[in-house]
Amino acid sequence: MPIAKTKSKTAAKKQPKTSPASRATHGPLAPERIAAILKALDEAYPAAECALVHRSPWELLVATILSAQCTDVRVNLVTPELFRRFPTPAAMAQATLPELEELIRTTGFFHNKAKSIQGAAKKIVAEFGGQVPETLAELITLPGVARKTASVVLGVCFGKAEGVVVDTHVLRIAHRLDLAKTETPEKVEQELMRILPPSRWIDFSHQIIHHGREICAARKPHCDRCNLEPLCASKDKTWQS
Numbered sequence: 228m229p230i231a232k233t234k235s236k237t238a239a240k241k242q243p244k245t246s247p248a249s250r251a252t253h254g255p256l257a258p259e260r261i262a263a264i265l266k267a268l269d270e271a272y273p274a275a276e277c278a279l280v281h282r283s284p285w286e287l288l289v290a291t292i293l294s295a296q297c298t299d300v301r302v303n304l305v306t307p308e309l310f311r312r313f314p315t316p317a318a319m320a321q322a323t324l325p326e327l328e329e330l331i332r333t334t335g336f337f338h339n340k341a342k343s344i345q346g347a348a349k350k351i352v353a354e355f356g357g358q359v360p361e362t363l364a365e366l367i368t369l370p371g372v373a374r375k376t377a378s379v380v381l382g383v384c385f386g387k388a389e390g391v392v393v394d395t396h397v398l399r400i401a402h403r404l405d406l407a408k409t410e411t412p413e414k415v416e417q418e419l420m421r422i423l424p425p426s427r428w429i430d431f432s433h434q435i436i437h438h439g440r441e442i443c444a445a446r447k448p449h450c451d452r453c454n455l456e457p458l459c460a461s462k463d464k465t466w467q468s
């Protein structure tokens with residue numbers, strides 16, 4: 228019947244409007260694949276933690292600011308003396324910029340970093356009673372503290388998952404594992420937050436950062452030693468099982 232034909236044509240035209248959720252059941256974002264990746268990460272890095280040495284939220288905040296464009300190893304060499312001289316926000320608020328610059332010089336960009344940590348110390352003393360605030364909204368008002376630094380402190384020190392920390396390792400490996408398509412850390416974070424359970428946001432970053440340092444290196448990944456290899460279809464792979 229003509230009417231029935233018209234209806235079935237219309238229905239056929241509407242079919243391609245597949246929802247993102249239903250697409251995700253088969254592609255790289257299928258829940259089974261995400262679960263397998265998380266399981267493999269747990270097996271490879273059961274105790275992955277933040278590599279920046281710290282004894283308090285304040286020390287981690289400062290160490291994270293210093294880690295911009297610098298290795299964690301280098302930051303860990305600098306912070307013991309920095310915190311011996313200026314152990315609290317109140318003490319660091321009294322430090323002069325030349326004093327701070329001298330202590331953190333080897334982490335690079337030391338003029339800006341000294342201003343940031345001195346400014347953060349002053350603001351914490353003046354507006355937060357000398358304690359590092361525990362919310363994202365407050366943390367990002369501190370000089371030198373953007374969303375990534377705030378997420379590190381909230382996740383590691385306060386167990387609050389406000390986001391997924393996307394550093395250079397997480398950015399690279401999210402692309403290699405086909406977990407994200409966008410280019411900026413901010414957008415990749417949003418993609419990861421959509422596909423990972425919030426309970427995994429903190430650990431996932433730590434595990435992937437370890438994976439990036441130990442196995443999935445930027446220039447020559449050690450795919451022959453990677454337990455994620457069966458799940459990875461990256462064009463950067465150096466070995467195929």
Ligand code: SF4
Nearest residue numbers: 443448450453456459
């Ligand atoms: S298989 Fe290679 S490229 Fe893929 S995650 Fe492992 S080390 Fe990285």
